[in-house]
Amino acid sequence: MPETGSLYRAPEPASRPAPVPYDPELESGLAFFLDLVERIPLRAHTILENRAHFETVIPPIEAQADGRAVEWEHRTIPGPAGAPDVEVTIVRPSDSSRRLTETRPGVLGIHGGGYVLGTRFFGTGELIDLAERYGTVGVAVEYRLAPEHPAPAAAEDCYAALAWMARHAAELGVDPDRIVVSGASAGGGLTAAVALMARDRGGPALAGQLVGCPMIDDRNATVSAWQYDGIGAWDRNNNDTGWDAALGADRGGERVHPYQAPARATDLSGLPPAFIEVGSAEVFRDESVDYASRIWAAGGEAELHVWSGGYHGFTGFSPDAAVSRAANDARDSWWRRILAR
Template sequence: MPPFIPPEFDRELHAALDSSHIAPTITAEMIPALRLESAGGQSTDEFLAETGLTRHDVVIDGHQGDQIVVSVIKAKAHTGFGPGILNIHGGGMITGTRFDGLEQVAPWIVTYGAVVVTVEYRLAPEFPDPYPVEDCYAALHWTADNAANLGIDSKRLLIMGGSAGGGLAAGTTLLARDRRGPVLTGQVLLCPMIDDRDLTISAHQIDGIGVWDRGSNRVGWDALLGSRCGSDDVSIYAAPARASDLSGLPPTYIDVGSAEVFRDEVISYASRIWEAGGSAELHVWSGGFHGFEVIAPQAAVTRASVAARNSWVDRLLRGNVAESAG
């Protein structure tokens, strides 16, 4: 087999990556330090106050009735009923908190009077599959059941996640479909982690370079699935790319970088939604490595990706995105 030639990075992104000194490969030994780093940074309440938002923490029943926490985030002056958004954070299934990625959904709260529910799902390897996706599904059900009290229009309920959160959002959406659970208006999947099998070309190309490379991906999936990883004993809700039937899904926004491990599995997922008669908008950002938005927020490709996502959400909430067949 010929060597795998990695795709080039966008020049602006490459420069930002070089200055960030982020290691391309995450090891299992790095998980504790990554969790400490994720828990630090700017105060969430400080960010919310600057944006005119407020949060309220609620303890709910997660998988098997165990208690988990969700945060309800809305404008301080929220009135009436706005769209509801279940936000699922990234972190490779092994790290991250419910406050990660709030800057991506905050503009929708301000613009549309949306109410965001963000979930503290439990992390692998301490809580392997199905804990994370079942915690997220429990949060979705709680959100739908309490929509009126939260100021949410139950007919405009979205789910959103990035990276591992994108994979969990896709898995939660499949659970909602198959269990005839809450009806979703749309799903926003940002560079989602959806395939444990590691067989694609992009999964081989991104090895020792970029962000969240092949080795990191193996660590994340092994933590979630253990010895089942790559076997036939893996649920479609844990690894949505394994689903043979992608019919009956809500309109989907899905994006990925051309220079990241997840590229080919994401493209395939969008294609199979179309094959099933579904509605999907796919963007493959040229030269983008995993998580480039966070590392290079001012880059031209980042601004384009944010604008495209916001445009799709705007069209969805205004009823201008095609619905899925059937």
Template sequence: MSPNYKVPPFDAELGATLGALGDLIGPTLTPDMIKGMRETLVAPPIEDLLAGRPVTHFERTIPGPVGAPDLIVSIFRRVDHVPGGPGIYNIHGGGMVMGDRFLGADSLVDWVESLDAVAVSVEYRLAPEHPDPAPVEDCYAGLEWMAANAEELGVDPQRIVVAGASAGGGLAAGVALLSRDRGGPSLAGQLLIYPMLDDRNETVSSHQFDGIGVWDRTSNDTGWNALLGERRGTNQVSIYAAPARAADLSNLPPAFIDVASAEVFRDEDIAYASTIWMSGGEAELHVWPGGFHGFDIFFPQAALSILAREARTRWLRRALGA
């Protein structure tokens, strides 16, 4: 931690849980830990999550980017789904180096059930084995497939939101930029949950959280180095890999951006919302006081987590007209 910065406090309820969480994952990820964390950070079986709920799940193999392998997507739909409804294209988190399409699926299934949305969650290739641009191009290919097959999926192609948390939020922002610049699918919104946006890692908040919390400064270095290699921090990094580098955020779909006050991504996410407004765009920004990175995933029953999840669902309902 830099001696020049004090650290804002954790929420009392959430802070009390950090010790137990540290025993599970710790604040810091180094390159030698990636393999072990991939084995640790595994979502519960999807069958357990769906048990007793009126939501179906099936998989499809779809074309990947040109010259790349096919992709697997998971599709979630209510059993009584009314065709022509909203769609949510989901990109999972995991620091660009871990996780799978079921990470964070509890929120996704909640949205499917409450909004009668069809959700598609993509299994993209991970760094460092597959560095940039593989992850964002995989995610964009999945969005193109969803839009092209909207009728078959029971989705209105004009009512698709791209969503993601952490690295998935960064990739969702990159996909929105790619879709704008390539004339791709029209998006009704972008839901960016504490997104990972800036490879430079030089904000105040990126210095404040070093060795504390969840996903600290060193972890951020690990993820970005895996994704970008020697290009990191240079002018060879594209805005699609690190959306915080984009100076022009005009002509993008409305954004929901949230972040916690006690995490590395706080300042870059606030800056991203400010750049959207500066570019004449629409963004709703929430900074959850005392939250740490991923607080709502690790402790969904905490009061702050409930508030954060409710805010996202309210925004989705408005953005999708659900």
């Protein structure tokens, strides 16, 4: 495993801020999540071990799609200039006869994993749900991971998948005016990066971006980052590991580009409508609030939800809690509105 070479660490506050308490209904789901992530603490020397561990946790696409009203296929598409091809999985509603006669909304799904873990199948569950509920055509992208491939390699792979999706919209049965990028955690960070790339490069045009509990600020210095130092489902130590791997010696310095860490963007104008969601009891709370605030300051459209007592990824591990149901309802409302435009 290559060493990242980063020496950056955020200045420690004079006194540690007290963490926001978790919603009591979420605590059993959090305990299950912590059992998964604490078996092998994520540090530079355990990245490969963590990859192997988490790949056993997520079921293959065959199991995810079993009994669901979807069909799927794998494709290999061109990667960024000078880079390897990219593997994608396409998820469609199974009513293929209808698919031939009308176009559907498209969703580029980007998985999480701290920029160092995961496969595209971490995110295909969302694409299956969206295909069944809203008739979308989803594309899950297998982007390159750090530290073997430092940022912005992952973002460039995701942008290449978006560009391919737009070019092949007719073949895929996708309405090119209704393409949304969606991801959570590192996937949320890559979603934000792809939206910036699409704006700066003149397209493809996006109908929206779903930026879930996003990993967007390499400096890891917010109040919420320090509140969850050694605490929670994704704490500031894990965050340090991911950012060190993604940025190496550049981390925390002036050379970090917004395509590597979107919180570094000074101009957030001209972006597609954003849905930003985060728990109040997690590392990414403050950078999410700041990102939404700066989109508004630039005259843009952002819908921000900070869910009381929510830990990182709480809706997936505590789906029956009242706050999880409220969060899912809010997200579903946004999907209905954005896909109807």
